[in-house]
Amino acid sequence: MDARESEYSDVIIVGAGFSGIGAAYRIREKNPDLTFTILERRERLGGTWDLFRYPGIRSDSDIFTLSFPWEPWTRPEAIADGPDIWQYMADAARKHGIDRHIRYQTEVRSADWDSATDTWTVRADHNGTENVFTARFLFFASGYYDYSAPYAPDFPGLGDFRGEVIHPQLWPEEFDTTGKRLVVIGSGATAVSMIPSLASKAAHVTMLQRTPSYLFSVPRVLPPINAIRRVLPGRTGHLAARWVMSMFGSLLWLVSRGAPALSKRLLRWMTKRELPANYPVDIHFRPPYDPWDQRMCFMVDADLLKAVAAGDVEIVTDHVDHFDAHGVVLRSGRRLDADAVITATGLQMQALGGAILSVDGEKVEPHQRFMYRRHLLEDVPNAAWCMGYTNASWTLGADMTARAVANLLAYMNSHGYTHAYPHLGNEAMGEQPAFNLKSGYVLRGLSALPKSGIRRPWMLSHTYVRDAIGQRLESIEESMVFGRAGEREAHPA
Template sequence: MDAREPEHSDVIIIGAGFSGIGAAYRIHEKNPDLTLTILERRERLGGTWDLFRYPGIRSDSDIFTLSFPWEPWTRPEAIADGADIWQYMADTARKHGIDELIRYRTAVHSAEWHSATDTWTVRADRDGTEAVFTARFLFFASGYYDYDEPYVPDFPGIGDFRGEVIHPQHWPENFDASGKRLVVIGSGATAVSMIPSLTQTAAHVTMLQRTPSYLLSVPRMLPPINAIRRVLPRRTGHLAARWVMSMFGSLLWLVSRRAPALSKRLLRRMTMRELPANYPVDVHFRPPYNPWDQRMCFMVDSDLLKAVAAGDVDIVTDHVDHFDTDGIVLRSGHRLDTDVVITATGLQMQALGGVAVFVDGDKVEPHQRFMYRRHLLEDVPNAAWCMGYTNASWTLGADMTARAVANLLAYMHSHGYTHAYPHLGNETMPEQPAFNLQSGYVLRGLQALPKSGQRRPWMLSHTYVRDAIGHRLEPIDESMVFGRAGVAEPHPA
């Protein structure tokens, strides 16, 4: 494509992961006459499930709520491996013709809104050449973290270490752990899912954590759910499984928040059952916070605890003082000699995929804007950003966003509007953090995210059931400005 001749679509979707594929399906389902283009910076679709390729990568929630509601998951697992999730996404995109909409190796760097024409101009790097696209509506399906730069603490002396240092976000394709001593720094979902797989070939694995995480064991297979799926038609069975698991997840979160003392006792009892007698459970598996203050980590069939019990994994709860040539010296004075250090230290939060966004020449700073109903930004026309849940499967929120945008586009078309945006105006709105977790990556990235109000429709809720009901009952024009190019429209009072 000649960069001087922009490619025009009615809707541009940035990102071809769960959010982007789901948005394309829902928008086309409701608005079959609209043209869609998906811009994807990588060489394959999949988003997170293409980027992360470390051993043991799997869903950290059940696959029935992670998968699309409109395309059944047909495998028997409830907790799915990363490769199977990617294949499901690829098969789904091909089945519904969504793969034909994707422009790969197209890294968007800026998007400019022009009120005179009510269009977005999107500029991207495509194989080293600038490509220009225009659209009436822009949908950011680019996630909430930086794909290029993960978070790595500035460990003193790490440059002196003679071994290999790996971050899971950039896992080397040909890495072989055979016979090597490994130290995995971190206690989050990545470390918990990775370590049992590493023990299969490594000489020994040590999990070094500053603070323990709450661990919950879930079975890879759920026979009652699979029985429901066998009895009902495929799509109905999938929706039933999705509903049951979403209710279970909501109940688990509610009990954890409302009865933290009970939740702590139950989780501790489960942990103790899998570990040897006299194991120091309260040293290595007792977090100094309540359940769901940070995201709970899911094990598959207690695999991490079983590896600890078998002696394949040591848990060390301490702080890194510094690295030297042979390993890590801890603040306690102990040391960990190792061949490989894996820094499972988390993500860097990022809004709108790092794209510079301008409205009539003025740059939009996302952290200065309120979010509206999880997907629109205050006073930014014709642009949505997909935001999933922190305490449930991302796709539950992503599908809600996609359907809301599809309905908005249909409403605009039926009324002849060419632009729409939420407007708060002079109304006073108390703020609260967009993500209600105390995890390190969240606390580090609060200034990257838009603001959340404390009342609807400006509140970023983390309660799926309430959102699912509200999504259907709330008027589409509440606190919204609609208009046509070149025609002045009054703001709502």
């Protein structure tokens, strides 16, 4: 690679999705004198909402909690389609001048902290040229999964199949589903949102699942929420809708976890009423785990179940034995003939967008570090990693992270500090997984995530309401080390 001279910003944000755009807004809101640059590996902003372009892509949580709290969602839908979400993000970034700070096609490869100068040096690839950036603070808004390589099991005989094999993360724009026999392998949110859209054009769609998922149907439009937005227009109405929906989501999760037997009965009843009489609900829609052990899948107006009831979609609960030239052969011996197979088999977890992080030349392994208050890594100076929620909209946690970092930067500037990091020291701390789900992608990727402690501030909580209240009561100095370049500081006891 050819190298260029370094370019300085007070803050470098990695990623221009919900987390990165939100971080830029919050940091500038609290620290208007700081400069920032967003480095985005793709050609457009949007993150997940630019990457995934399969038919039927939509939010798997309500748009009021998914959207920015500082920019109202003005459309009537509560569950939004992917293209509309992308346009909302693009409009918000342009309206607030954030888009002017984005460097596209710039993939961060490494970042090294120099304690002598309290500076990060970031190396990024831009179309084969190495660009070098320096900054006081580094904010990773790069999510938690690999954008380039989805999880794709190596099914026996896959190479013998004469049809197309497509992963939703790499959906080909030119692929036409019209009149095709499709087999979709998977039962998660991607499959649940995709299949009704595929069924509108395909000759037939089979949903092949090893294990069922819990399904929860929500209306695309929520009249009570829109009534609130009419009475309280603009940002006030948006924040009210956001609060109501965040409370509903928290209640749903608490009831699911606190009363799993009741939740199972209710979810089964909701599913059964949409299906024909004598449909084998307990074979295809009864997971062998409790609600929210894995993320619950949201349907829009029960669209998947209605497609099953109409005969456009068949659910098959079985395991893949192997592929042959014409389709998928199951362990039961049944064959599913297909013109194309869609492997909605999940994500590959990845830390820090794949960048290599080091402190004074020593590589940082994120899975060996505790996470502090959802956003800082143990003993890593001036670096945040945005971590949202797994049981609620990601953006609820992302905005909390952005505001915490903005407050930290303001505190550092007001005291003349040039570095800050959380320090656990010799304090005994039990461990638990960062994500509290038993989904396949989580279990496969535990080694990519930082450690969570069992008590605050080192515990990665998954209770939004408690976190939202707790953040306002926490001391910014708790378990933190602050200092200036070239000075020795004492770690807190």
